[in-house]
Amino acid sequence: MQQLRESVESKQGRGCLVLFSILWLSFSLFWTFTAWKSGAGIMALFGLPFIAIGVFLQVGGFWRRIAGVRIGKPKLTASKTTLQPNETFSVRYEQTFRLPVDILDSRVELIFRETATYRRGTDTYTEVHEEVHDFFEAPIGHFNAGQATQSEGRMTVPRDAMHSFKGTHNKLQWLMRVLVNAQDWPDVKDEYELTVLAEDV
Amino acid sequence: MADVELSISFLSPESTGSVPAFRPGEVIQGSIQVTPPADLNCRHLLARLRWHTEGRGDRDEGVAGQEDLFQGQLRGGVSHYQRFQFTAPREPWSYSGHYVSLVWEVEASLDLPLARDPRASARFILAPDSRR
Numbered sequence: 001m002q003q004l005r006e007s008v009e010s011k012q013g014r015g016c017l018v019l020f021s022i023l024w025l026s027f028s029l030f031w032t033f034t035a036w037k038s039g040a041g042i043m044a045l046f047g048l049p050f051i052a053i054g055v056f057l058q059v060g061g062f063w064r065r066i067a068g069v070r071i072g073k074p075k076l077t078a079s080k081t082t083l084q085p086n087e088t089f090s091v092r093y094e095q096t097f098r099l100p101v102d103i104l105d106s107r108v109e110l111i112f113r114e115t116a117t118y119r120r121g122t123d124t125y126t127e128v129h130e131e132v133h134d135f136f137e138a139p140i141g142h143f144n145a146g147q148a149t150q151s152e153g154r155m156t157v158p159r160d161a162m163h164s165f166k167g168t169h170n171k172l173q174w175l176m177r178v179l180v181n182a183q184d185w186p187d188v189k190d191e192y193e194l195t196v197l198a199e200d201v
Numbered sequence: 202m203a204d205v206e207l208s209i210s211f212l213s214p215e216s217t218g219s220v221p222a223f224r225p226g227e228v229i230q231g232s233i234q235v236t237p238p239a240d241l242n243c244r245h246l247l248a249r250l251r252w253h254t255e256g257r258g259d260r261d262e263g264v265a266g267q268e269d270l271f272q273g274q275l276r277g278g279v280s281h282y283q284r285f286q287f288t289a290p291r292e293p294w295s296y297s298g299h300y301v302s303l304v305w306e307v308e309a310s311l312d313l314p315l316a317r318d319p320r321a322s323a324r325f326i327l328a329p330d331s332r333r
Contacts, residue, residue: 085331116258116300127257129299160332162296167261170254170301198292200225200329 001077001092004176004192018061025054067186072096074178076108076192083174084199086159091136092152093178097143105181106138110155111191112162115171133158138180163198206236206280209309209323222326222333225291229325232284233270233309239277245312246271248285250305252293252327257300265290295326 032047059066075094083089093108114129136153143149157174165172174196180188211221211231223229233248248270253262270283285307296303308322326333 114298114301116256118257118259127300162298162332163292163294165293165296165303167254167258169259170256170261172296172298172301198225198294200331 001079001090002081004076004078004081004194007175007191007193017057021054021057021061024057025051028054063186067180067182067188068098070097070099070101070185071180071182071188072098074180074188074190076176076178078176078194082195082197083157084197085157085161085163088154088156090152090154091176092150093138094148094150095138095180096148097145099145100143101185102142102183103140103180104183105179106140107135107179108138108151108153109177109179110134110157111175111177113171113173113175115173117169133161157196161196164194164196205238205241205311205319206234207309207311207319207321208234209307209321210234211307211323211325212284220324220326222328223289224329225289225294225327227289229287229289229307230284231307231323232282233321234280234282235275235311236280237275237277241275241277241311242314243271243273243275243311244314245269246283247310247312248283248287249308249310250287250290251308252303252305255302255304256298289327294328294332 028047028050032044032051035047036044072095077092077094079090080087091108095106110133112131112133116127118125118127134155136151136155138151139149161174162172164174174194176192176194178188178190178192182188209231211229229250233246235243235246246269248268249264250266251262251264253260266287268285268287270285271281275281287307293303295305304324305327306322306324308320310318310320312318
């Protein structure tokens with residue numbers, strides 16, 4: 001069995017959001033504070049919504065870390081990480097809990113994702129389309145601090161699957177996604193990339 | 202001056218709908234027909250095997266092969282046929298998705314001195330049996 005590592009894109013996305021939110025919040029605070037110090041109270045009020053947006057972005061960026069306070073990092077191992085169409089592989093999912101938590105839904109999904117990136121003027125946009133091809137469910141319910149769960153499943157890459165493809169602007173990816181939906185707590189949504197080879201079956 | 206007529210046809214392909222289809226590793230054969238309206242000095246008649254993406258994203262592309270089929274004089278009003286042959290690469294396969302499509306084609310281009318180079322292309326599907 002091979003342990004899967006969280007996909008780089010998944011981590012990069014959160015990192016970029018944290019960096020952007022720090023810049024946004026710093027500038028909003030500086031602008032509002034300067035307006036307030038110069039006696040322009042009304043103008044300072046104008047800055048408050050921007051501070052609120054900055055705080056919202058910060059929370060979004062650190063969402064996964066907040067989730068990690070109660071829910072440990074998922075450990076995902078697979079019998080193979082380089083696959084071919086029509087191939088079945090087994091997956092083991094281990095989950096630890098750091099603090100008491102109620103899990104409402106927990107599953108491991110096999111996803112095919114299209115990502116298209118394009119520029120319009122100076123802005124870059126990304127469109128994503130996903131299809132869930134297979135999944136298995138993990139235990140749900142109340143878990144105490146230090147408790148761990150383990151579940152196993154078998155997944156199959158479809159016979160007519162497209163292979164993995166990475167262009168400069170377009171990507172076709174196969175991913176495993178762990179979803180943990182906790183009550184009154186941020187969800188865990190970690191992704192692990194697989195490689196599907198261009199092999200005829 | 203009228204445009205040069207340039208067309209591509211594949212030899213005995215299987216077809217998916219109206220588009221010829223080839224398996225990875227299979228030989229792609231065909232011919233290019235060139236009909237110039239007047240005598241032409243052709244520096245190169247090139248055939249390229251290439252792919253590109255279509256859809257929402259900016260274009261990615263690649264060339265898998267190129268053949269220089271002909272150099273010399275082409276007589277006006279006469280159709281010239283040149284055969285090409287490539288081995289279909291293993292990947293990427295043709296794909297048509299929600300935001301991304303991957304398209305294979307054979308492109309013919311005529312390199313003419315001091316003139317716009319006429320081009321033509323013909324699409325085909327590169328896919329194993331499991332994806333047809």
